[in-house]
Amino acid sequence: MSGLPAFRLTIWAAIVVLGMFLIVSTQLSGGSPTGETSSGTARVGGPFSLVSHTGGRVDNQSLAGRPYLVFFGFTYCPDICPTTLFELTDLMTELGPVATGFKVLFISIDPERDTRETLASSMTSFDSRILALRGTAAETDAALEAFSAYAKKVPLEVGEYTMDHTAGVFLMKSDGSFGGMMDMHEPRETRLENLRRIAKDQVTGS
Amino acid sequence: MSSGFKLTVKLTCMLAATLLSTSALAHQFSQGDIKIGHPWSRVTPSAAPVAGAYLTVTNSGSQPDRLAGGSTPIADRIEVHQMTMGDGIARMRPLPDGIEIAAGGSVELAPGGIHLMLIKPNQQLIEGSSFKATLEFARAGTVEIEFVVQRNPTVQTGSGNEHGGHTP
Numbered sequence A: 001m002s003g004l005p006a007f008r009l010t011i012w013a014a015i016v017v018l019g020m021f022l023i024v025s026t027q028l029s030g031g032s033p034t035g036e037t038s039s040g041t042a043r044v045g046g047p048f049s050l051v052s053h054t055g056g057r058v059d060n061q062s063l064a065g066r067p068y069l070v071f072f073g074f075t076y077c078p079d080i081c082p083t084t085l086f087e088l089t090d091l092m093t094e095l096g097p098v099a100t101g102f103k104v105l106f107i108s109i110d111p112e113r114d115t116r117e118t119l120a121s122s123m124t125s126f127d128s129r130i131l132a133l134r135g136t137a138a139e140t141d142a143a144l145e146a147f148s149a150y151a152k153k154v155p156l157e158v159g160e161y162t163m164d165h166t167a168g169v170f171l172m173k174s175d176g177s178f179g180g181m182m183d184m185h186e187p188r189e190t191r192l193e194n195l196r197r198i199a200k201d202q203v204t205g206s
Numbered sequence B: 001m002s003s004g005f006k007l008t009v010k011l012t013c014m015l016a017a018t019l020l021s022t023s024a025l026a027h028q029f030s031q032g033d034i035k036i037g038h039p040w041s042r043v044t045p046s047a048a049p050v051a052g053a054y055l056t057v058t059n060s061g062s063q064p065d066r067l068a069g070g071s072t073p074i075a076d077r078i079e080v081h082q083m084t085m086g087d088g089i090a091r092m093r094p095l096p097d098g099i100e101i102a103a104g105g106s107v108e109l110a111p112g113g114i115h116l117m118l119i120k121p122n123q124q125l126i127e128g129s130s131f132k133a134t135l136e137f138a139r140a141g142t143v144e145i146e147f148v149v150q151r152n153p154t155v156q157t158g159s160g161n162e163h164g165g166h167t168p
Ligand SMILES: [Cu+2]
Pocket: A078, B081, B082, B092, B115, B116, B117
């Protein structure tokens, strides 16, 4: 008479805990993104569509079949953005016609201030094969999402702001898959060799 | 005294420049206990709304000093900013109080770290050109300097400001 209620209570408690565990685990698996790979690496390479500083529309489909380099920045950036553009320009000059084997895209994450005219003016200082791209806020967001990249507006003083943003150069293969980030701190010869290899990655036919 | 020194520095620089035929030579300016080593600014793309500028500040005094900002005829104003990188994301923030240079200490403003930011330059910064600027220090007051415009940072050996450093 004394041990039975305690036993029943234990059973009930066990059932409740087990039930809760089942509900929680079902919800967890149901709530996880479907169709995503669980490789642990960020997904890079998705649909985007932007307009270049020369006026043409550039999207992931028009780029298919050729390798390309992508990086995000803005013209109100004094340090890393022009540095990357000048470095890429130097590398492309060194490579000469070989650098025509890949496209280089500079995507503005600040379309509010980076008008097409602003970008066109800025790009006169760099290799003419580099395309500066911009879009509407929604198109810019889509491009960021396509590369799992980050950009955030940070207010400064009255009316002024700066942008936090992903700083690396993405290497995209001709089949549209992600080829890793370019290491801008590698020796110049290594970077040139990597770009020569990338330029050879061409999809012919299809 | 400081103008005579400046003239000597300039003459030495000019002489060395003739010898080495490069404009990216180290040069320095001083005012009281504050010494400014090789102020340089990065070439800007056409119509750039901002420009980054760099230098080394050495404080040989017995009191800390503070670089608060500055001015130049070629831009609206000069601010002290800091760049940081974390998780592949670049972040730039103004340092409204500027940067402290400890007594006997030295601070290097360099790409990827602290920089002087020229807001709204009224001209494109062309490699090999130079422009004047005034730096404001809490203790030392104003220091007149001249930035040289370079495409790349000067490769310096050691921490000194010796003449002869040049871009490869
Ligand atoms: Cu800045």
